[in-house]
Amino acid sequence: MGYLHSGSPGPARLHSVTTAPPTPPPPAAAAREVELKLQLDPRDLPRVAALPVLRSLCDEPPRTRRLRTVYHDTPDLRLASAGVALRVRQSGEGHIQALKTMAGESTDDSAGVAVRREWEWPLPGDRPDLSLLEGSGAGGMIPDEARARLRPLFVTDFMRTVLVVRPDSGTVIEVAIDDGAITAGDRTERISEVELELKAGRVVRLFELALALQRFVPMRIGTENKAEVGYRLVTGRKPRPVLPEPTALSPVATMAEAFRHVVRQGIRHTLANEPCALADGDPEGLHQIRVALRRLRIALKLFHPVTQSAETAELRAEIGWLSDRLAPARGWDALSALLDGADAGLVGAVAAARQGPLEDAVAALGSARASRLVLALGTWLEDGGWHARAAAETRALLDRPMKDSAGPWLTALHAKARRAGKTVGPSSAKDAEKLRRRLRRLGYAADFFRGLYPPAAARPFLDALHPVLATLDALHDADTGQHLLASLADGEPALRKPASAAARHLDRLADTHRKALPDVWRAWRDTPVFWG
Known part of the structure; x- marks a missing residue:
């Protein structure tokens, strides 16, 4: 299913973890990795390195090498649960141990761009050496009780072609074109991706370069890194x-x-x-x-x-x-x-x-x-x-300050919603839908700005709004379902009787929600706003 370079050493061997090297190197400092991952059809991958939009920004030829990496964790995936990945990568005759955070450092990271911490150490062989973590600021990321239980879990094996591009005098971007596979036991997933790593400059340059590449080769932003895909293969879980x-x-x-x-x-x-x-x-x-x-x-x-x-x-x-x-x-x-x-x-x-x-x-x-x-x-x-x-x-x-405008914006949306709901029990699907849309806009805006206000103030308002929206959503789904059932019955006479029975069921559900609407509406209407 996936591409594995000929001469692959095969699956990782179980081996022990070294804890004390003869001559340890100095502690590694954490690097900050800022990258945008792009996924593409494997058939398009060979074209990327030759694109003029890339080659015109390079002042040196591309470099290609094979990278084989073994990821380690405990059988119960303690490291993954902690959000870190421990790996040993072979490149040529050398080995590099790395510890990386798997998720972004902050929920305010640039959209689509992964910002992670990474520590790296050279190794004399292919066995992890956890003593290297001490003094680096990474020692506490692998619990003591997990260290003796670490085992190889999955392998990435791919060819990487690297180009260094300089879109302007202040920007350096490493473009890595990866072609290979991730293997965990008998499960394999293809690697066909381009990673844009920002070495210097502004994050927007990653998006600009990706947009330029996408004009010539279809690509889409990928959100799963290789470690996350590997763990998904290990567990057999589908993306959630x-x-x-x-x-x-x-x-x-x-x-x-x-x-x-x-x-x-x-x-x-x-x-x-x-x-x-x-x-x-x-x-x-x-x-x-x-x-x-x-x-x-x-x-x-x-x-x-x-x-x-x-x-x-x-x-x-x-x-x-x-x-x-x-x-x-x-x-x-x-x-x-x-x-x-x-x-x-x-x-x-x-x-x-x-x-x-x-x-x-x-x-x-x-x-x-x-x-x-x-x-x-x-x-x-x-x-x-x-x-x-x-x-x-x-x-x-x-x-x-956002707070200067958030209050007036929310007040205007609140007033529109209250006007739409003044009949309390909308007499038609159209009235209910108008109220639902206005409350939805208010609900999203309130969620956007809730952090500007004390949590205890915002919670009662949002808690009261939720059942109103849930009731209106249920009415909307029932109304949509009625139209879809009618379309099925019109196209297939044999479905008319069961579709009619199902429509009556939806009527009863809608009636229940319509009866509940006035009470949940009044409960929300009488709840004080949190923005003053």
């Missing part, structure tokens, strides 16, 4: 859906800082759910991507007074395009969840009807257009021209 990160704004954040943080968070949320959505069309993965896209659209609209431009409008339109491509599959997924115990023939027909929209959704997510959207959004955000090149009065507003 990821919920939005908690917002991490501080009360002193400026408007520019808040905007950058919220959009970065939306991009990360989108990318984090792509692996499971693309792997098997996971319904929750697709749903979470739609949530991330909604949050991005609302953020761009909310901050529109200070970030408006032709670029912003185009980005909002492209986010809308991708969200629209995912919506039909989501409708069938919601209906499936409501048909527990329904006629088997109807359940099968719903699953079959979902297949086409699902394939369309997965195709849209994996398309060059979707990849360009994420790269373009990251480039625009990290370039910061929306701030640095804004008019003086706009720049002054962006440099003011």
Whole structure:
């Protein structure tokens, strides 16, 4: 399944861990690794190194070498649980031991870019030497009780072609083109990726270079590093859906800082759910991507007074395009969840009807257009021209505390939601949908800005809002399900009777939620706002 270079030494051998070398080298300092990973079709990989857009920025020829790396952990994966990876890499006749953090250092890292700590030490052989960790600041990352239980778990074996590009006098980027495989026991996954590592310069240069490469070779941002893929192979687990990160704004954040943080968070949320959505069309993965896209659209609209431009409008339109491509599959997924115990023939027909929209959704997510959207959004955000090149009065507003504007923005959204819900029990699906959309915008905005206020103040408001939204979402799903059932019954007479029974079931569910709506609405309406 994967490419393994001829002459591969084969699977890792079980061996002991050295604890005291004869002549230990000086303690290693932690390096900060900043990289953007791009995944591509293995058939396109050989073309990358020869692209003029890369070669024109290089002042030395590319270098190619084979890298074989063995990752170590305990049988119960103590290191992975701690978020670190211990590896020994062979390159030529030499060996390098490395300890790396597997996740970003902060939830405010640049969107799509991994920022990790890494320690490296030269080794005389292929056995880990944990005594090297002492004095480096990394000693506490591997618990004492785990050290004697470390074993080889999986191997990466690939050919790496490296080019060093200099887009400008202040930027150095190492471009690593990797072709090979990750092997854990009898499970293998192909490595076909390009890593852009920032050695000097601004993060935006990574996005600019990725966007330039994507114009010639289809690529998409990858969020799993080799260690994470290896551990997934070891456990046999599929990629899982990821919920939005908690917002991490501080009360002193400026408007520019808040905007950058919220959009970065939306991009990360989108990318984090792509692996499971693309792997098997996971319904929750697709749903979470739609949530991330909604949050991005609302953020761009909310901050529109200070970030408006032709670029912003185009980005909002492209986010809308991708969200629209995912919506039909989501409708069938919601209906499936409501048909527990329904006629088997109807359940099968719903699953079959979902297949086409699902394939369309997965195709849209994996398309060059979707990849360009994420790269373009990251480039625009990290370039910061929306701030640095804004008019003086706009720049002054962006440099003011976010809290100055958050309150008035939330008050306006709150007032619109209250007006939409003044009838308490909307008399039509249209009324309910209007209320749902307004409350959804308010809920996302409140979540964006909650960190500006004391947690104890924000929690009651958000806790009261959740059941209102859940009730309105249930009404929306029931209404959508009714339309989908009708479309099935119209196309297949044999489904009319079970579809009618299912429609009556949805009616009863909707009626229950409509009766519950006034109480949860009043509970939220009477809850004090947290922004003063």
